[in-house]
Amino acid sequence: MKLQTIKDARGSLTVAEKLPFPIKRAYWLHGIDVDAMRGGHAHRKLRRLMVAVSGRFQVSAKHGRHWNDVVLQDPSEGLLIEPMTWIELAEFSPGAVCLVLASEEHDEADCIRDFTEFTRAR
Amino acid sequence: MKLQTIKDARGSLTVAEKLPFPIKRAYWLHGIDVDAMRGGHAHRKLRRLMVAVSGRFQVSAKHGRHWNDVVLQDPSEGLLIEPMTWIELAEFSPGAVCLVLASEEHDEADCIRDFTEFTRAR
Secondary structure: OEOEEEEEOOEEEEEEEOOOOOEOEEEEEEOOOOOOOEEEEEEOOOOEEEEEEEOOEEEEEEEOOEEEEEEEOOOOEOEEEOOOOEEEEEOOOOOOEEEEEEOOOOOHHHEEOOHHHHHHHO | OEOEEEEEOOEEEEEEEOOOOOEOEEEEEEOOOOOOOEEEEEEOOOOEEEEEEEOOEEEEEEEOOEEEEEEEOOOOEOEEEOOOOEEEEEOOOOOOEEEEEEOOOOOHHHEEOOHHHHHHHO
């Protein structure tokens, strides 16, 4: 989703408010090794908005039967990740920062970290 | 304030949850001209957590009688900005990104954009 962005000579300001869910938690990945693979899990209920606020990386998402790959590289665009979506992040550019705004506080019970279990749960 | 950070060989993950306020809005400054001055206002009620998720910049804050300057450059540290604090941001490094988590949705009436008015309101 395209996020409201105010751009002028000084730079850009991108705003996330009135999302489809309340923001209970924010986290960001930084100092990421360019060869790293992050993610590798799904959530049962949690919804997320993911943004490449700096640099670029690739998101591979499995929701339903199919995998979708998308490259995030625009700080004014957010990827809405619905529950029961398996996510893997890779191909980080040097200095990339991945911001996530999440609908729930951390709850390990909401998290599926085993792909076979994820496939069964669907 | 130091934010919870999980660091391993793949990189770092910093979390903001259970802040002293609910997160109603998130915004980030990006593509900032290195000569730019941002901020230049105060809020009557809004509270903010500000983080340099990429690069560095200087925050000049007037709360009460005195100015305090602080350099933000660590993605795992947040600056808690209380209401009635005049904020100016400058000396952005190339590619710097300033993330703000705010306690209220945008309300122009909450915003003081005139320094004289700010001084009087205090």
